[in-house]
Every structure is written in C-alpha cells, then in structure tokens.
Amino acid sequence: MEEADAITRRRLDLWATYHERFAALEASGSARRPILPDDCAHNAHMYYLLLPDLASRGAFIGQLKSRDIHPVFHYVPLHSAPRGMTAGRSIGSMAHTDSLSERLVRLPLWLGLDEHIQRVSDEVVRALS
Numbered sequence: 001m002e003e004a005d006a007i008t009r010r011r012l013d014l015w016a017t018y019h020e021r022f023a024a025l026e027a028s029g030s031a032r033r034p035i036l037p038d039d040c041a042h043n044a045h046m047y048y049l050l051l052p053d054l055a056s057r058g059a060f061i062g063q064l065k066s067r068d069i070h071p072v073f074h075y076v077p078l079h080s081a082p083r084g085m086t087a088g089r090s091i092g093s094m095a096h097t098d099s100l101s102e103r104l105v106r107l108p109l110w111l112g113l114d115e116h117i118q119r120v121s122d123e124v125v126r127a128l129s
Helices: 004-021 023-028 054-065 082-087 095-103 117-128
Strands: 047-050 104-107
Touching: 004 023, 004 047, 004 117, 023 117, 054 095, 054 104, 054 117, 095 104
Parallel strands: none
Antiparallel strands: 047 104
C-alpha cells in the first residue's frame, strides 16, 4: 500500500505512452483508442484498442502472438456468458455490447513493461498499418 501512488504513476506513464503512440492509428481508422472525458481520471488499470471487427481482432492477436506479445480480448458480455444466460436477463437488443466485445483487445500493461513498451507499441503499429 505504501507504494500505491508510485505504482499508479508508473502505470499512467505506460498508458500515456501507448495512447500517444497510437494516435496515428486512430486518425487512420485502424483502431479506436480509449476515450477519457475531461472531468474523469483513471488509474491505468488496462489499455485497450477497439478494432474494426472480430476478424481484424483475431488477425491482430495472431500477428502479435507470433512476435511473442500476448494481447487478450478478455471481455465477454454478461448476457452471453454461461452464468449470465441462466441467472440474468436482458431486455432489448444488446448489439452495441456484442459489437464492442468482438472488437476490444487489451494490450499488455504491467510493471516492468517500461523496457519493452517501445517494441510492443512498434509491433502494434506494424500489425495495424
């Protein structure tokens, strides 16, 4: 707990590096970066990109894994998760949720990534360019 502020600062620096490096990808339409409202703060828990579709995400993950970088898709909507299907309910279309879950990809973000972030971000740019 004593190191929490320092750890969060390091994670925020890594997050900011990704965000800056991927601005051109967003401008080209290759991926969308996280959107942060001006009145909100975050703790850099994760960094994600939204890709155009499921096929793009699958190809992207495969390309990075072949370069020993392991992004994950991670997000399964509750309405389509096994437990959510038996214990929950949804009303109306969940098309937006389904679309986002198919396109979201989480990038590596951990303490110690500092020495690798240049290579990881270069490979992300290469895979999406």
